[in-house]
Amino acid sequence: MLSADNRYGDVLATEVSPADGPFRCPACQKPVILKQGHIKISHFAHVPDAVCPYNSVGESEEHRSIKLEIRRQLLRISGVTDVRLERYLREVRPDISFVLNGILVAIEIQLSRLSRSKIKWRTEVYARKNIAVLWMPLFSMEPFQKRYAPKDWERYVHGLYFGKVYYWSEGLKLQPVKFEDYMLTSGMYPGKRYSKDFVTPSLLPPVLITDLTARWRKQWRDFPRAKLWCEPWNS
Numbered sequence: 675m676l677s678a679d680n681r682y683g684d685v686l687a688t689e690v691s692p693a694d695g696p697f698r699c700p701a702c703q704k705p706v707i708l709k710q711g712h713i714k715i716s717h718f719a720h721v722p723d724a725v726c727p728y729n730s731v732g733e734s735e736e737h738r739s740i741k742l743e744i745r746r747q748l749l750r751i752s753g754v755t756d757v758r759l760e761r762y763l764r765e766v767r768p769d770i771s772f773v774l775n776g777i778l779v780a781i782e783i784q785l786s787r788l789s790r791s792k793i794k795w796r797t798e799v800y801a802r803k804n805i806a807v808l809w810m811p812l813f814s815m816e817p818f819q820k821r822y823a824p825k826d827w828e829r830y831v832h833g834l835y836f837g838k839v840y841y842w843s844e845g846l847k848l849q850p851v852k853f854e855d856y857m858l859t860s861g862m863y864p865g866k867r868y869s870k871d872f873v874t875p876s877l878l879p880p881v882l883i884t885d886l887t888a889r890w891r892k893q894w895r896d897f898p899r900a901k902l903w904c905e906p907w908n909s
């Protein structure tokens with residue numbers, strides 16, 4: 675993890691020195707070790723075998739660098755305040771959070787391949803806390819060619835966000851993708867048949883994280899009542 679508490683409050687591993695310690699995990703209150711070097715991005719680590727829901731063993735360099743990149747970009751936008759990494763909110767700890775137009779926004783970078791039930795549960799928690807959430811996987815052009823086989827959680831996020839997934843591409847830029855039906859062209863079956871596994875990805879015009887707005891949705895089928903950070907109704 676990139677943030678921990680010291681005697682003054684929460685600090686970033688990239689902005690402190692060992693003399694600013696000791697450092698504690700905000701969740702379990704146990705001491706964490708500041709890891710600074712030349713190869714990996716500076717971060718905090720629990721002692722081995724520490725029992726903590728935020729013992730982020732195996733957090734990738736990619737995940738850390740994206741968090742820092744988005745934070746850097748958000749800090750430059752006027753009107754955006756209270757930019758924090760890994761803000762501790764008890765049941766949840768969003769990768770990045772900030773306030774825009776009086777709305778607290780949480781970004782969950784979807785790298786760890788959470789299950790749909792975990793996504794659902796955290797989405798419910800954010801709604802209860804009146805926080806707008808953006809579930810954000812990473813964009814790469816390669817899989818989005820002619821046909822694409824979305825993972826279960828991607829289909830879930832697509833449904834949750836009214837038929838769109840907001841993939842992160844760079845800086846504050848998101849690539850919204852809509853999954854359209856993929857038609858099977860097998861000559862074995864008469865008439866039109868649509869694939870259950872594949873979709874035709876449709877790349878929509880990019881948007882910025884800070885262009886989005888909060889939108890509530892009611893509980894429906896497998897989707898909980900949610901406060902989503904996404905485009906407004908008319909777009």
Ligand SMILES: [Zn+2]
Binds near residue numbers: 700727
């Ligand atoms: Zn901890």
